[in-house]
Amino acid sequence: MKHLLTVLIALLFLALQACEGPEGPAGAQGPAGKDGANGQNAGFVYFEGFKDSLRCATCHTPDADTALFMAAKTLEYESAGHMEGTSWARGINSGDCASCHITEGYLESARGNFASQATKLYSHGSQPGCFTCHSPHKAGSFAVRKTDAIKVKSFVAGAADLQFNVGSSNTCVTCHRTRETSPMTNSVFVNGVSGNPDPTKTAATDSIEIKTSRFYPHYGVQGQILTGKGGFEFTGYTYPSSYHTNLAAAKNIQCSDCHMANPTVIVNGTPVAGGHTLKIGYSSISTDSANNMVNVAGCRTTGCHPSAFTANTVTATVFAAFKQSGQKALQDSMATLKSMLVSKGWLDPATDLAKLTGGKLVIKPAYKAGALFNYFFLEHEGSHGMHNMQYAQALLNASLAELRKP
Numbered sequence: 001m002k003h004l005l006t007v008l009i010a011l012l013f014l015a016l017q018a019c020e021g022p023e024g025p026a027g028a029q030g031p032a033g034k035d036g037a038n039g040q041n042a043g044f045v046y047f048e049g050f051k052d053s054l055r056c057a058t059c060h061t062p063d064a065d066t067a068l069f070m071a072a073k074t075l076e077y078e079s080a081g082h083m084e085g086t087s088w089a090r091g092i093n094s095g096d097c098a099s100c101h102i103t104e105g106y107l108e109s110a111r112g113n114f115a116s117q118a119t120k121l122y123s124h125g126s127q128p129g130c131f132t133c134h135s136p137h138k139a140g141s142f143a144v145r146k147t148d149a150i151k152v153k154s155f156v157a158g159a160a161d162l163q164f165n166v167g168s169s170n171t172c173v174t175c176h177r178t179r180e181t182s183p184m185t186n187s188v189f190v191n192g193v194s195g196n197p198d199p200t201k202t203a204a205t206d207s208i209e210i211k212t213s214r215f216y217p218h219y220g221v222q223g224q225i226l227t228g229k230g231g232f233e234f235t236g237y238t239y240p241s242s243y244h245t246n247l248a249a250a251k252n253i254q255c256s257d258c259h260m261a262n263p264t265v266i267v268n269g270t271p272v273a274g275g276h277t278l279k280i281g282y283s284s285i286s287t288d289s290a291n292n293m294v295n296v297a298g299c300r301t302t303g304c305h306p307s308a309f310t311a312n313t314v315t316a317t318v319f320a321a322f323k324q325s326g327q328k329a330l331q332d333s334m335a336t337l338k339s340m341l342v343s344k345g346w347l348d349p350a351t352d353l354a355k356l357t358g359g360k361l362v363i364k365p366a367y368k369a370g371a372l373f374n375y376f377f378l379e380h381e382g383s384h385g386m387h388n389m390q391y392a393q394a395l396l397n398a399s400l401a402e403l404r405k406p
Helices: 002-018 064-078 085-091 103-111 169-173 221-225 243-249 253-258 315-344 366-381 389-405
Strands: 148-152 162-164 186-189 206-210 265-267 270-274 293-295 311-317 361-363
Touching: 148 169, 162 169, 162 221, 162 315, 169 221, 169 253, 221 243, 221 366, 293 315, 311 315, 315 366, 315 389, 361 366, 366 389
Parallel strands: none
Antiparallel strands: 148 162, 186 206, 206 361, 265 270, 293 311
């Protein structure tokens, strides 16, 4: 009897299963789960995560092969100074320099929105590359990483920090600015107190004691001079700026307009100027020869110097004639300033650094050290005045005038 009951229950269960209707339509998709935490070693490409709704095929498609697109840009970038071994090596095992000279240090600084420098030491850092300036997975495009304003620290007493805000150029100025800590930090003393050179310390008894041969805030001060700031401004003088500054302030010109001007120049099958080479001057012979040509495609842009050149590239001689009126005067002034600084014993002509005696250089009145500061500021900026000719010349004129005073 029990066996019969078991069989009947089993048959009933099978009958009920057989009567089950077809599966209904799928319900609405549930909400997306929260993003997982980024891995500690996820790498520079992924540390910011991915933009919502971004799909691999958005970019990685046969019609617009991202790999080939990246390869073309990478070929150009291999000619850029950012990829050179001397620049890259500066960031290895250097907490001060890693922020800009190696990718890993830049990543560390980027995590804090560039408010501070990297502090870690990287013994196996890599050169700055595509994902240093771009964050395509987070942004969903190849827009540059930093477009909002960035602070540029002042190393002159009484001068406020600069808020640099020139659009896409802000990415360039994450590095082409003074460092948060420089060789001057804790190495300059005004009247016995740690500080920065001060234009108001004009009394004969005011002294500045410099305990570093590197009396400058950084080599990369291009962002400051472009905006007409950053130099040691002696009181009683005016400091005008060139038209480049007006264009930059209105965001009508970007660093890329000149340094990445297209079309890219090719020599012997190698990109040498324009595009992601970031270069303006180049050699028409080989990459190992001295520059004898200039890519002026950016200069010919409407609103700049369209009538000055008839081609996108000109010889260095033609370009020199174009800039002769302003740059020759500036170069002559730089040479005069250097000679005067050497004569005073403040500049070592052999090293082109501040000349220390017994580990220090003492200058009285203290404010005159501004002439030495301006020499380094303009020498290291590297454009020979091209970024802002009028401001550079004004700094030189004031420096020379003050040094000539008894």
